[in-house]
Amino acid sequence: EFLWRNPDPKKSYDAVIVGGGGHGLATAYFLAKNHGMTNIAILEKGWLAGGNMARNTTIIRSNYLWDESAAIYEHSLKLWEILPEELEYDFLFSQRGVMNLAHTLGDVRESMRRVGANQLNGVDAEWLDPKQVKELCPILNINDNIRYPVMGAT
Numbered sequence: 001e002f003l004w005r006n007p008d009p010k011k012s013y014d015a016v017i018v019g020g021g022g023h024g025l026a027t028a029y030f031l032a033k034n035h036g037m038t039n040i041a042i043l044e045k046g047w048l049a050g051g052n053m054a055r056n057t058t059i060i061r062s063n064y065l066w067d068e069s070a071a072i073y074e075h076s077l078k079l080w081e082i083l084p085e086e087l088e089y090d091f092l093f094s095q096r097g098v099m100n101l102a103h104t105l106g107d108v109r110e111s112m113r114r115v116g117a118n119q120l121n122g123v124d125a126e127w128l129d130p131k132q133v134k135e136l137c138p139i140l141n142i143n144d145n146i147r148y149p150v151m152g153a154t
């Protein structure tokens with residue numbers, strides 16, 4: 001049983017979570033699933049998942065630079081991979097990869113650094129040169145006489 005809005009003030013709860021966004025809902029879900037808690041109150045001032053969750057770009061990715069972030073995002077991505085089956089609900093999670101284009105030498109350096117850091121952390125990542133970018137996404141213009149030439153991509 002998950003409650004949101006107006007939880008009974010006289011009732012005691014195993015856990016009270018403030019905010020019914022992704023973090024709050026996931027916390028409630030995993031407290032129930034992994035720790036057997038069944039009376040959890042979620043206090044939400046608006047509507048469920050109506051905060052940042054409702055306006056994000058919906059890219060579910062694991063390509064973060066720092067060791068601490070890499071581990072938590074990689075773990076999170078693996079949770080997403082089993083969630084549709086676990087919840088028996090197809091929420092159109094579809095893994096296609098994400099390509100981040102580099103347009104300046106600074107971009108290239110930062111992107112290659114990120115790919116290297118990801119690979120060292122066992123995260124699937126690779127650096128593509130412009131020709132490889134074109135092969136993967138033929139619609140891209142990789143001419144070097146355009147305003148923001150494609151110098152490669154992660």
Ligand SMILES: Cc1cc2nc3c(=O)[nH]c(=O)nc-3n(C[C@H](O)[C@H](O)[C@H](O)COP(=O)(O)OP(=O)(O)OC[C@H]3O[C@@H](n4cnc5c(N)ncnc54)[C@H](O)[C@@H]3O)c2cc1C
Pocket residue numbers: 018019020021022023024043044045046047048049050051052053054055056057058059060061
């Ligand atoms: C434009 C944009 C694009 C993004 N793109 C991506 C993306 O592509 N991929 C990605 O992984 N992340 C993306 N993010 C980040 C991601 O959306 C957030 O990290 C995530 O939604 C945070 O979840 P949350 O549960 O912490 O916060 P929220 O989803 O904001 O949930 C917080 C909830 O708490 C409630 N609340 C706040 N204060 C109180 C209170 N005092 N009492 C009761 N309820 C309260 C709010 O109403 C809200 O529902 C993006 C974010 C934005 C804004």
